[in-house]
Each structure stands twice: as C-alpha cells, then as structure tokens.
Amino acid sequence: MERPTMDDVAQRAGVSRSLVSLVMRESPRVSDSSRAAVQRAARELNYRPNLAARQLASRRTLTVGLIFYDLHNLFFSEVTEGIHAVASASGYRILINNGRQQADVERAALDSMIDLQVDALLLAGTILDDDVVIAAAEQLPVCAISRAIDHPLVDTVCNDNRLGSNLVVDHLAELGHRRICHISGGDGAGSAERREGFVDAMHRHGLEPMIIDGHFTEQAGAQAARDLLNHDDPPTAIYAANDLSALGAMGAIKQAGLSVPEHFSVVGYDNTALASFDYVRMTSVEQQRLHIGEAAMRAVLSRLDTPRRAALNEMVVPELIVRSTTGPARSGPITAR
Amino acid sequence: MERPTMDDVAQRAGVSRSLVSLVMRESPRVSDSSRAAVQRAARELNYRPNLAARQLASRRTLTVGLIFYDLHNLFFSEVTEGIHAVASASGYRILINNGRQQADVERAALDSMIDLQVDALLLAGTILDDDVVIAAAEQLPVCAISRAIDHPLVDTVCNDNRLGSNLVVDHLAELGHRRICHISGGDGAGSAERREGFVDAMHRHGLEPMIIDGHFTEQAGAQAARDLLNHDDPPTAIYAANDLSALGAMGAIKQAGLSVPEHFSVVGYDNTALASFDYVRMTSVEQQRLHIGEAAMRAVLSRLDTPRRAALNEMVVPELIVRSTTGPARSGPITAR
C-alpha cells in the first residue's frame, strides 16, 4: 500500500497541489470551501505530509535535537519536561539522542542530528569539546544546559552552582557542623563551580574545606564515604556533588552500621526523584529543572529568529530543599548505636 | 555559510555526482583512486550528506524510532542500551520520543516518527490502543516491548511476567511467608500478567492471594502500604508490581517506624538502579533488560528484510535477584522495635 502524496489529495479534492500545500501549512489565504474540500480529501486518503520532502523544499524541520549526557540520570528527565512544554507550544518536535556518558557517542549523536537537519540543538550536560560545540553553533542555534561555554554564538542555561554550594554550607554550618567534606563531581557538568563555591563558603565561615575527588556516580560516593569512615577525625557532614553520589555515601554509611543524620549529615545536589523518595528523604539542592528546560528551549527559538544576536547566559537560582538527612552535628567521635 | 552539496564535492574531485553518491554509500564498485579523490574533497569541504534528500530519493532513513512510556522510569534506560548496541552495529540510528505516560502524547510521538519516515518503530511500554499500533504496523515494522499484542504484523518482546511472579512467591514461601500481599500495577505494562502469576503461585502453595490495586508509582506503593499497616492482620510480605512502587511501600513502612525485612519483606520488579543501590538493596525481578532491547531491535531488522513474516513473540526468562529486603517471616503481630 503506497502512501498517498499531495498530488493524490489535490486530485481527489479537485484543486492544485499548491493549494493543498497551503492548507497543510495552515495558511490563512485559502477560502473556507477549498480548505474544507482539501481537509476532507486528506482525511479520506489518510494523508500525512512527508517530512523529508517538506524539509528538502523548505529547509526547515520544525524539530530540535536534544542530546543527553546520560539517560540514566533522572536530572535530565525533568529538564526534558520543560523543553517539551515550550517546544510543543511552538509547534516544534523534539528528538532525543543518548550520549551514554561518552564523548565519541555524543559526537556521533550530534553528527546524526545535523545530518537530520534539526533546526536547533540542545545539549544537556554533554562533555563534548568546546570546539565541537562551537563548530555546531556556526551551523545552527545551540544551547548548552548545565555547562558553561563562553562564545558569542552559544547560549547557555545553568543553575548557579556556586550559590548552591553556599546554601549547603550555610545550612550545615547553622546546624553546628564545622568539619564538612565535599565529594566532588570530577569532570562532570558544573562540578568545578560546586567545588569552588564550597571552598569559598567554607572560608567565609572560617572553616577548613575538606574535599575528596569523586564522580557523578553511586560508586564514587560510596568509595569516598568508606575512605572518610577510616579517617582519623572524620567529618560530621558530607556534601556530595550530586544525589547519586550522595546516595552512594549513604549506602556506605548504612553498611558500616552507622546512620544518617545521627552520625553524618548528608546533602546531595539536583533534587532528583532519588532524593525525594520517602525512603530516602535527602536534603538536596533543587536546580529548577523545569525552568532550565524552558529557558533553554526559549533560547534556541529566539536565536532561530535572530541568528547573530549576543549569547544568552542564563543563571538560574537554585534552592536548598531540606529533608531528613541533615541534622545537628554529632559531638565527639563516632560511636555505633 | 551554505552547506556543501554533493555537486560541490563532485566538482572539487573532478568527477560526476553519481560517483560521489556511490562513494558515500560505500559501494565496492568504485576505483580506489576515485574513491580517494572523492573522500578527500568531501573532507576538505566538510561535506555531510543531507539525510532528507537521501531519504526522499531512496525511501529509507536508516533510522528507527523509539517511543518511551516514561523517561523517568529507569527500566527503559537499560532497554535502550540493548537497542542501541544492535542498532549501531547495523548502521541504524535511534530517535527517541517520550510518551510522558499519556496516550495522546504517545500518539503524537508516533505520528511524528511516521512523518519523519523512520524505517521501523520500537514501542517501549506504551499504552497506545492496539488499533493504533496495528495501523502503524501496516506501514512499517513495529516491535512492542513489555506489552502483548496479538497480531501477525506486530512483533513483541516481553519478559515472562507470570514466571517472575512465581519466582517471587516461591522465594517468599520458602522464607516462611504465608500472608503475602501483591500491590498491583494497575493498567501498566505487564501488570495483569504479574497479578495472574501471583494468584496462581499462591494457589499452588495453598495460600490465599491478597491484592491491593496500585500503580507503577511511588505514591501508589506508599498508599497501599499505609493501608496494609492499618489492616487487622497485616501480611508479612509485600510484592509490588515494580521497584518504584516497592520503594514507596518501603518509605511508608519506614515512616511508620517499622523496618524491612524484620517486620515486612518487600520485593519489587524490574531490578532497576533503584533496587541495586546499596542504600536500598531490594530483592527484585530482573527482566534481562539488555537482552530485551537487543531482541526488539533484531526483530525489526529482520522484519525490514522479511516484511510479511509471521509475528515473533519472544518471552524472556526473568531472574529473581535476592538482596536484603526479604527475610524470614515475622511470627505474630507487629511490634515496633
């Protein structure tokens, strides 16, 4: 069964193909009667426009590509909701590709999107080289999410990671914590800023920053926590660079027969579903993911209108969500209950 | 900056466009010297073939569409890995769309994919009407994942949900549990079979099945558990239809000051990251997600070769992963520690 084409519809409706085209694109300059006839014919034939042909002729796809750093990280799922909301309101569809945490896979995904001629590109936490991103931005609007890129053509939307770290340290200091350890996020998106914010905030409170190099993974958090447990003078609070890592730390603490927040306070970042489960109830920093997604989509839409405008670098204000994994600092050494 | 076309490459390489086309499609019938010249010209111009044009002429995209029931469910992330592995080995790219748990969004995603002329469609846990799926299957190869559809054109890959439930009940019965409650998954993918498998297995053990209607969500699991806690004679074990729901139940139990597995054993389904976190260590049923993804992708590839072959309905054997949320049944009523 061959798919009907515009010509088939035109023939059936007794009009020309261009008229059908106009109706399909919802042009106002069509008489009501013609429009009705075309729509009826289209329905009867179960006609659907061929996007490839449309795109070849019009040079646009009404499609934006979205490349994920990692499909397993729930942070991006929520960001996608925001993107979707704005995109669908503007008649754009979204195509997702998974970078699987590997730069070369991301690169292939990016090439693939460009081959498909998406109208714009959204990069969610990708670790692609700046050069690659900039080269892409020379071809089409690009917005990087959760990643700073300083270039006039690349828009960015990030949360204020330094501020987030400050909120965390303030909260912990207020609870009486003085020895706070940060498990860093390695080369992950935003981890450098979170780390710097942590150091600054600690100094501001007159405290000595303590840092373990980590990753945005459960394993890294677990390993770091195990190291801390063997420390001569373990900290009273742990601030992990994201929820996954924080949960890893909580797992290690639990396995050691200790508990949160009695022995250690633990704070994560991202406020993903992981943190909000009643079984976990983790204190975490909310980045305003929905807002981030919306802002990113709006950025590329506006650049579609104004290709050479100056870069937009939006900094979203994060918020600390206090739950049950933070409490007063224990006094003295660790004693199993 | 205009994108170079095949003609530009041909001109630069001093050959005809058709020859460039052959080289781009890696045809063996090209002399080494021509091939080299074309490849060099393409590289120098930074040429990338226009997929829309290619598709318009060849009628294929080398692209498969994947529609997710929900991007927030980690189950599908893993399935995607399997799909990706097989797809990329065969030169196919994957395009993902999120159904956001709503049939109409799924429908829009499906239409969108068909408009884009993807070569085949993979449906991961979608709740689309059978009619819609079948109509799609008449246009292109379709494989439904985690969902049974009985139609000669629709391939399916599911895990054996009945068997999964049997494994769970066997395990719990062996631990001495006799009052086991199943929190069902409502209209979610596979929940009917899990429920039936549960009932059968209970009867096989001479036990009375107990069921609460639920959903594939944390909230549903929590609500069900709260109901059970108020029960005259609460069960000693809870088998939730998926990990999310099981974690919800664990949260409610924890909030009530009770613990797992001392007061209640809890089992989930899917063995997602949620279950394997050290902080959770939940006993759960592994569906062999990677294998499921691979099988689904292989199914559509084979149907691309043999469009009218009989439907393939693969049933993947699940495995019970025993962790720390199941233990011997408590004897007697619940007493807080």
Next chain:
DNA sequence: CTGAAAGCGCTAACAA
C-alpha cells in the same frame, strides 16, 4: 567503473 537523466514529495516565488 563512470556519467547522464529522471525523479523522490514537497515549498515558494510568481502569475493569473
């Protein structure tokens, strides 16, 4: 092994 020519299904001036 290489080139010429005819579309794929649609959009976009331009004319009428």
Next chain:
DNA sequence: TTGTTAGCGCTTTCAG
C-alpha cells in the same frame, strides 16, 4: 484566492 513552474539534494536506472 488559486495554479504554474522551478527547484531542494540525493539515489537510481540505464548507457557507455
């Protein structure tokens, strides 16, 4: 408001 006419960038016969 509607129809005519060129393409969009590529693949695919078919000759040579």
